[in-house]
Amino acid sequence: xxxxxxxxxxxxxxxxxxxxxxxxxxxxxxxxxxxxxxxxxxxxxxxxxxxxxxxxxxxxxxxxxxxxxxxxxxxxxxxxxxxxxxxxxxxxxxxxxxxxxxxxxxxxxxxxxxxxxxxxxxxxxxxxxxxxxxxxxxxxxxxxxxxxxxxxxxxxxxxxxxxxxxxxxxxxxxxxxxxx
Numbered sequence: 001x002x003x004x005x006x007x008x009x010x011x012x013x014x015x016x017x018x019x020x021x022x023x024x025x026x027x028x029x030x031x032x033x034x035x036x037x038x039x040x041x042x043x044x045x046x047x048x049x050x051x052x053x054x055x056x057x058x059x060x061x062x063x064x065x066x067x068x069x070x071x072x073x074x075x076x077x078x079x080x081x082x083x084x085x086x087x088x089x090x091x092x093x094x095x096x097x098x099x100x101x102x103x104x105x106x107x108x109x110x111x112x113x114x115x116x117x118x119x120x121x122x123x124x125x126x127x128x129x130x131x132x133x134x135x136x137x138x139x140x141x142x143x144x145x146x147x148x149x150x151x152x153x154x155x156x157x158x159x160x161x162x163x164x165x166x167x168x169x170x171x172x173x174x175x176x177x178x179x180x
Contacts, residue, residue, distance in 0.1 A: 002028045007072030008065075015062035026055060029073065033080040040084035050087055054080045127177035135170045142167055 002010075007028060013021030033054060037047040057079055065075055109117065128136045134156060141147040141155070153163040 004071040004073060007076070008067045011058075011062050011065045011072050011075070012067075014059060015065065022059060025058070029076050030055075032073065033076060036077055036080045037084050040081065041087065046087065047084075050080075050084055054083050057083065123178065124174075127174050130177055131170050131173060135166050138163065138166055139170045139174070 007025070010021050010025040010028065014025055030051065034047055034051050037050045037054070038044060041047050041050060058076065061079070065072070069075075070078070128139065131139065138152050138156065141152055142149070147155070149163050149167070150160055152167075153160045156163065158166075
């Protein structure tokens with residue numbers, strides 16, 4: 001087995017389009033790269049196909065190899081490993097539609113929950129009906145529609161502190177009503 005300096009030299013000569021060096025590189029590294037591909041792909045035929053693709057990439061990318069960044073065999077193995085992982089990703093079928101429908105949680109209310117919610121809504125509406133119309137409207141705007149106290153004070157043309165008092169007293173009345 002050639003050492004890393006020999007592999008690095010073969011890669012450098014391959015970058016210069018030296019076919020003899022490329023053949024020697026193939027002979028020196030193909031068993032190791034095939035083993036790497038087979039371990040990842042777990043299928044001999046797929047690993048053989050991938051090995052061809054890997055050597056095409058090596059031929060094209062040999063000029064980008066830098067001996068000061070990685071050992072020659074390490075660089076070759078990383079190309080093979082990345083290629084095998086890419087093959088696995090593209091071979092995985094896309095899951096769409098009904099393929100994963102069983103994994104989607106049903107967030108709709110159960111009939112029992114819908115009935116309870118409807119009952120609670122009716123009780124709250126009855127309690128809101130016991131408030132002065134403008135106070136009930138302010139409570140709905142603040143706690144259902146999300147208006148701020150300042151926006152409500154401007155809308156009802158009253159002082160901000162008065163609006164706070166309206167809402168606080170209205171909530172206390174609602175709590176009394178709901179506790180009955």
